Amino acid sequence: MNNPLVENYFRVDKLPHIWCPGCGHGIIMSAIARAIEKSGLDKDKVCIVSGIGCSSRAPGYMDFNTLHTTHGRALAFATGVKLANPELEVIVIAGDGDLSAIGGNHLIHAARRNINLTTICFNNNIYGMTGGQYSPTTATGDKGTTAPYGNIDRPFDITQLAAGAGATYAAKATVYHVNQLQKYIEAAIGHKGFSMVEAVSVCPTYYGRKNKKGSAVDMMNWLKDSFVDMKIAEKMPEKAVGKFVMGEYVNKVEPEYTELYDQVIERLKG
Amino acid sequence: MSKVIKFLQGNEACVEGALMAGMRFYSGYPITPSTEIAELSSEKLPKVGGKFIQMEDEIAGIAAAIGASLTGKKAMTATSGPGFSLKQENIGYAAIAEIPLVVVNVQRGGPSTGLPTSPGQGDVMQAKWGTHGDHPVICLTPDSVKETFDLTIRAFNLAEKYRTPVILLTDEITGHMREKIEIPEVSELEIYDRVMPEKGADYKAYRLDEGDLVPKMAPFGSGFRYHVTGLMHDETGFPSNSTENADVLIKRLMGKIEANKEDIITYEAYETDDAEYLILSYGGTARTAKAAVKKLRAEGIKVGLFRLITVWPFPEEQVRALSEQVKDILVAELNFGQIKLEVERVVKGNANVRLCGKANGEILTPEELMKAFKEVL
Ligand SMILES: Cc1ncc(C[n+]2csc(CCOP(=O)(O)OP(=O)(O)O)c2C)c(N)n1
Ligand code: SF4
Numbered sequence: 001m002n003n004p005l006v007e008n009y010f011r012v013d014k015l016p017h018i019w020c021p022g023c024g025h026g027i028i029m030s031a032i033a034r035a036i037e038k039s040g041l042d043k044d045k046v047c048i049v050s051g052i053g054c055s056s057r058a059p060g061y062m063d064f065n066t067l068h069t070t071h072g073r074a075l076a077f078a079t080g081v082k083l084a085n086p087e088l089e090v091i092v093i094a095g096d097g098d099l100s101a102i103g104g105n106h107l108i109h110a111a112r113r114n115i116n117l118t119t120i121c122f123n124n125n126i127y128g129m130t131g132g133q134y135s136p137t138t139a140t141g142d143k144g145t146t147a148p149y150g151n152i153d154r155p156f157d158i159t160q161l162a163a164g165a166g167a168t169y170a171a172k173a174t175v176y177h178v179n180q181l182q183k184y185i186e187a188a189i190g191h192k193g194f195s196m197v198e199a200v201s202v203c204p205t206y207y208g209r210k211n212k213k214g215s216a217v218d219m220m221n222w223l224k225d226s227f228v229d230m231k232i233a234e235k236m237p238e239k240a241v242g243k244f245v246m247g248e249y250v251n252k253v254e255p256e257y258t259e260l261y262d263q264v265i266e267r268l269k270g
Numbered sequence: 271m272s273k274v275i276k277f278l279q280g281n282e283a284c285v286e287g288a289l290m291a292g293m294r295f296y297s298g299y300p301i302t303p304s305t306e307i308a309e310l311s312s313e314k315l316p317k318v319g320g321k322f323i324q325m326e327d328e329i330a331g332i333a334a335a336i337g338a339s340l341t342g343k344k345a346m347t348a349t350s351g352p353g354f355s356l357k358q359e360n361i362g363y364a365a366i367a368e369i370p371l372v373v374v375n376v377q378r379g380g381p382s383t384g385l386p387t388s389p390g391q392g393d394v395m396q397a398k399w400g401t402h403g404d405h406p407v408i409c410l411t412p413d414s415v416k417e418t419f420d421l422t423i424r425a426f427n428l429a430e431k432y433r434t435p436v437i438l439l440t441d442e443i444t445g446h447m448r449e450k451i452e453i454p455e456v457s458e459l460e461i462y463d464r465v466m467p468e469k470g471a472d473y474k475a476y477r478l479d480e481g482d483l484v485p486k487m488a489p490f491g492s493g494f495r496y497h498v499t500g501l502m503h504d505e506t507g508f509p510s511n512s513t514e515n516a517d518v519l520i521k522r523l524m525g526k527i528e529a530n531k532e533d534i535i536t537y538e539a540y541e542t543d544d545a546e547y548l549i550l551s552y553g554g555t556a557r558t559a560k561a562a563v564k565k566l567r568a569e570g571i572k573v574g575l576f577r578l579i580t581v582w583p584f585p586e587e588q589v590r591a592l593s594e595q596v597k598d599i600l601v602a603e604l605n606f607g608q609i610k611l612e613v614e615r616v617v618k619g620n621a622n623v624r625l626c627g628k629a630n631g632e633i634l635t636p637e638e639l640m641k642a643f644k645e646v647l
Contacts, residue, residue, distance in 0.1 A: 014508065044493045049337070060497055060508060065490040067340065068499040068509075069333065070363050076330035080337025080345070081490060083321050084295050088341070088491050109326040265316045 009033040009043070011063050018057055022216025024175035024201030028122050029058045031178055031199070032091065035185035047088045049078040051103060053095035053129045055122030055201070072102030075110045078117050086116070086258040089189065096123040097135040100156050104136070111165035111194045115257035118188045119196040121158050124203035132206030143210045162196040163250045169195035170250040175202060176223035177246065184248065193256045200227070200244075274453040280418040280444040281306035281348075283451060284374060285314060287422030288346050290456055292463070293372075294320035295345040297334035299327050299353060302386045303442040304376035307348040328353035332360040336369045340498065342466075342489030344426055348374035352383060354393055354400070361435050362401030363500045365523065368433035368476070368484065370464055372425045375437060376445040377553075379604075379631040388631030389442035391553055391604035397437045398582050404520060406527040408534055409437040409582040413556045415449035421579070427462040428534060432526055433484040439581060441604070443554025443633060467494060475507035476519075484526055527583055535585045538577040539592075541567060545574030548592055548621075549643065550613060551602040552578035555634055559602045562639040573643070578609070586616045593617035598646045602626045602639055622646070 006012065010033065019025050036046060046064040050056035052071035059066035065088070069077045074092045082090045099107050099121050110117060126144060127133040134144030134151045137158060141150045163170040169191040173181035181199055188195035202208065202219040213219050230247025233240035278286065284307055288296075296311035312322040321338070325331045328349050335345035349357060354375045364371050377393050379385030393400075397409040408428050412418040418440055425436040467473045467486045475496040476485045485505075488494035501509040502516040510516070527534065538556075541563060542548065551559035556577040563575045576592060578585065593599060599621050601610040610625040617623060626634065626642035 043495060045491055047490050060499070063495055065495055066497045067337070067490075068497065068501070069336075070359055070500060073329060073333045073360065076325065076333035077337040079323065079325070079330070080295070080297060080334030080339075081341055082337075083323055083334070084338035084343045084345075085341040085489075085491055105326050106330055109330070261316070261321060265319055268317050 005030070005033055005037060009036060009063055010061050014061050017061055019054060020205045022202070022204040023054070024124060024203070025055050025058065025122050027175040027178055028120065028181070028199040028201060029061065031182040032093070032120060032185055033062065035182050035189055038186050039189045041089050041189070045088055047081055047090045048093060049074045049081065049090060050093040051095070051098035053098045053127070055093060055095040055128070056098060058093050072098050073106065074098065075103060075106040075117065075119065079110060079115055082115055082117055083258055083261065086262070090117050091189070092117055092119040094119065094121055095128065096121060096125060096137040096158060097127045100136045100158050100161065107162060108165035111162050111167040111196070113257045114166060114168055114193045114254050116192055117194055118191070120185060121196065121198045122201050123158060123198050124201040124207055126203050126207040128203045128206055132210055145206070145210065159196070159198045159249050166194070167196050167250060168193035168252050168254050169248070171248045172198040172200065172246045174200040174223040174227050174246065176220050177227065180246065187248070187251070191251070193254060275450055276453055277448055277450050278415055279306060279446055279448050280412070280415045280440060281376065281446065282310055283415045283419040284348070284422045284438070284440070285310040286453060287419040288372065288426065289314060289318065290459060291423040291426035291461060292344045293346050293426065294318070295335060295338035295343040296320075296347065297323045297325050297338070297345070298331035298347040298349060299325055301350045301353045303378055303445050304348045304350045304374065307374060307376070328356040329360060332357045332364075332371070332373065335371055336360060336364050339369050339371050340490050342492070344370070344430070346372040346374065348376065350376050350378045351390070351393060354396065358400040362403060362405055364435040365401070365405040366500055367498050368487070368523070369435065370429040370433055370487070371435040372422070372429055373435055373437050375439050377439060377441040379629065385631040387442065389554060389604060389633055390629060390631065391441055391555060392608070392629055393439065394581055394603075394605070395608045397439055404524065406434055406523050407437070407582040408432065408434060408527060408580070409439055410579060411439045411553045411581050412444055412579070413553055413577065414444065415447060416451040417579075418444055419451060423459060423461070427460070430462045430464040431483065432530070433464065433487060434527070439553065441554045466492070469493065474505050476503060477505040478522070483530070531583050534580055534583060536579040537585050537588060538575070538579060539588070540575040540577065542574030542576060542592060545572055545592075545596055547571065547573040547643070547646065548576055548596040548599045549573060549602055549639070550576045550578070550589070550599055550609070552581060552609065555602050555604055558634045558636055558639055561636040562643065565636060565640060566643065581609075584612055584616065589613060590616050590618070590620070593620035596621050598622045598624065600624050600626055600643050600646070602634055604634070605629050
């Protein structure tokens with residue numbers, strides 16, 4: 001293998017990864033690595049934290065300080081890492097279930113604190129690792145192994161959830177729109193404060209099969225046709241009818257948690 | 271040097287001890303009767319450049335403490351029953367990933383919300399078996415304010431030395447009681463810091479090198495990029511499904527405590543040399559037990575007290591040896607016999623084992639204990 005990105009940022013001896021053929025998660029992992037490269041971060045100072053799920057296996061392949069935690073708790077572990085050593089660039093990788101079901105409380109509170117963590121949500125609209133149960137982002141009517149008659153739950157929009165809870169950077173893109181995705185991840189890394197990028201992924205093995213979405217290629221085409229850029233949606237609303245909007249939902253500057261804490265320490269030195 | 275004497279509550283002594291041991295990170299969620307530990311930590315930590323954070327729940331409280339410990343900081347979280355239940359999954363995480371950490375549980379009464387402002391000792395078995403799977407456990411329990419101070423320092427030392435979460439099990443009695451204690455100079459104390467790899471060393475996160483008690487622990491950000499997981503892992507830290515590897519890992523984790531029981535176990539044997547009868551107790555209840563032993567001795571009865579200071583690992587050999595000497599062991603505890611079961615297990619029928627226990631939020635009185643004791647005479 002002589003792909004410099006892979007050699008520089010991945011643990012080559014841990015590859016190939018465990019993901020199914022056609023899984024979107026690998027695309028997101030590569031986008032994160034490219035965004036880290038573009039950001040010029042020192043590998044020794046990057047810490048990648050994940051929970052449990054197919055997506056959460058990504059850090060094991062990535063050559064940084066990596067922490068694979070318990071289901072849903074990545075943001076809480078990451079908060080401890082970041083507050084204890086703000087010099088580290090802490091990136092959190094979490095599935096939609098990990099981040100918005102069992103870890104939903106940690107998501108809204110990390111966003112509320114505006115602590116400088118970069119969260120990348122691998123949203124495949126299903127619980128992949130446990131075999132295709134519906135998640136908080138599964139669309140109403142879709143099927144999962146625990147929604148055999150169609151899901152009656154209403155889904156979260158994770159980007160809006162983070163934004164509503166106080167994230168100062170929140171963006172959404174898909175694994176089809178990978179350049180845009182990488183750009184948002186780069187912006188999120190550069191952003192000081194809580195940032196989240198929702199990376200809409202595909203799980204052909206469970207979500208695709210259960211919902212008759214065809215092959216992995218068909219699912220990618222579905223992403224291409226179903227998402228519209230926010231700028232286009234704003235200029236030509238007729239093009240956005242019935243589609244999902246991707247783009248930067250929030251990008252603002254507000255006081256960051258670890259800096260505020262350091263100010264308290266400084267003040268006490270008096 | 272002039273002595274520093276302070277009049278402290280047990281919970282305050284815990285924070286004073288933690289700071290002396292080097293605590294620089296606290297994360298938790300408030301709960302009676304442990305809250306003063308959080309409050310005092312929030313006041314004191316930033317003054318020494320440390321960090322305090324009130325998390326959104328107890329699960330996050332322990333998770334953040336584990337994260338902080340991985341950056342090289344000594345971390346603590348404190349709680350009581352309901353919060354201790356919530357922390358269990360991540361206690362197991364810290365055990366398998368070998369993260370030094372102190373978890374304080376100021377026990378209160380009852381299951382569920384129970385009796386929030388009353389003492390209890392119903393979490394001793396949870397401290398051992400609360401998280402799923404076999405795992406190593408160190409659990410200490412003080413009977414006074416001074417001992418809360420001392421054992422908090424010891425808890426940090428053992429956590430650092432054995433790379434494991436250490437549970438400090440206090441109770442509403444010792445947590446809220448006030449006593450005068452003498453605070454030593456840091457230089458008078460033995461403080462243990464985790465062993466770290468040298469810069470540029472050939473490092474594997476979970477490899478035992480010649481002479482190592484536990485694998486060396488590199489702080490995140492120090493130039494060793496390694497992987498930490500709650501999955502069974504090999505010496506590199508990466509997950510492994512191999513049953514042979516799992517066998518090696520779990521035996522090493524259990525073994526590091528088992529093989530060092532002598533270093534870890536402490537206890538108090540009071541008037542046991544010539545004892546024909548024994549009262550066994552721990553924590554705040556042991557104060558009652560000691561008072562009862564004194565009164566019974568004054569009546570000419572040869573009774574002694576064995577007080578657990580280390581609850582887990584259990585001082586099996588010591589209790590078994592005494593069981594060969596005495597006729598009867600009365601276990602005094604604020605539950606329905608959790609440690610009594612353990613005593614029965616280790617004495618193997620050598621002595622009669624009885625319980626003086628209750629779980630209604632009241633403490634035991636010396637009179638109650640003496641009455642229960644005298645039933646054997
Ligand atoms: C406390 C706990 N509950 C449940 C599980 C089982 N579990 C593992 S991963 C997972 C869901 C994974 O879905 P998601 O987070 O969306 O990630 P994906 O696998 O789809 O990438 C569940 C329910 C667990 N490991 N721990
Ligand atoms: S089950 Fe789905 S999410 Fe998991 S690796 Fe396979 S395709 Fe990807």
